[in-house]
Amino acid sequence: MVPERVAKAEKKDWAFINAWSLSLFGAIAALFTLCTLWPEPYLDVLSFLPDGLFVTFEVTVLSISCAVPLGLLTGLGRISKNRAINLLASTYVEIIRGIPLLVQIFYIYYALAKFLQVSGLTSAVIAISFCYGAYMGEVFRAGIMAISKGQSEAARSLGFNRFQTMFYVILPQAWRTILPPVGNECIAMLKDTSLVSVMAMPDLMQRGRSFAAKTYLYFETYTIIALIYLIITLLLSKGVSFMETRLNYYDKRK
């Protein structure tokens, strides 16, 4: 698969030095050094943040678990031959994709409060999963359409119905192309949860802001916040690439 002229890391050959491990261990080392050398501001910042980190995780995990099914449904809707379903899914994508996430969050939390009041957490999960559901819908659609038509024709001629064809033949193959961009969306989603601080949700970003607003230690606070976001997104991206290697059994066969 890999063209010959691309440099490949050999197994023995310093394979553990790559962009990912350099960034991760660099970030962890930086965090550790700052906190041991200058515990006065840095350790104080760090000890202020754990509950914020929990909220960030909570919003991310809930949003991912809503956005992925929503993305799958949207993707299926976008390739559906039923005109009503197709129109519904396409309109959803067009509308949501055209409105910034921050505006959606304000809209759901503050504007819709006139008719329906939902908590900060619920608004956050709704806004983020609706937004990313639309993006992921396009990823799912592209992934499914990339599977050659022969696959579904073969499945149908063996007596699979449309549903079985999709779930037993097309989707398992499409996953390989869908997973990397979906993983990418999940990482972007984790970072975008920092927007929920506008609803007074005490997430990682908000905790940092309120610490900085109280102590005026802007440099120290946002250095720590940036390092923590970097570390958790790097761990998430490793998780995604691990899943990718598990799915790439076709490539391994050579």
Added chain:
Amino acid sequence: MSMFRTLLCALVASVLLFSNAQAADKLIVASDACWPPMEYLDGQKNVMGYSTDYIKELVKETGLQMEVRNIAWDGIFAGLIAGQYDIVASSVTITPERQKQMGFTIPYYQVRQAIVVKKGAACTSLADLKGKKVGGQIGTTGIFVVQAAKCDAIIREYEDVGLAMEDLSNGRIDAVVCDGPVAGYYANKKEGFANKFQVAFKTGETEDYGFAVQKGRTDIIEKLNKGILSLRAKGVEKALIAKWMGE
């Protein structure tokens, strides 16, 4: 090539000219215009209010040229410390922590913190806030007072006090903490809120507003202090208080 060089020179020259002109002429005053009646936006997006009028009077009194700009509260001090503007006139309470970071003029107004609740809600002291959700503007002394009281309130920090009031009106929080005049404005004057809210109580300790400048800018502080004293002596300050805080 020579054309490119001419263009580049012109660009550099204009940038230099522009930045010099700005720095030399006017002192830039930062106000977070969401704190009525101290500083807020009128219908034409002009900053107005007690602090803004005070600055206008100081311009007449001291001869310092000043221009007010609307700057978001979160990070307003970081911008001052970094030198993006010269003065913060945004109902800044003088606190020892803030004095470590910035220079302050003598006080130009005195307030106490107030708790706003929905009309009819029973709440008379900080202790009554136990287990209640209290909103406020991030990084304001109101939040610090509730935190320091250790009354087990759940504190929610909003981008600006208006959003906290909106959530109080929607019933997502039980109370809002802010400076006394702001609480009075929302409870008595602000359209849409005035009949729904009441000021539950004010805390005992007074706080002094000062204009904040970069540390070491004693030149500005001295001129402003002189101006404030003479505005006070002439009764201008009293007239401004009557205008904005009347009733």
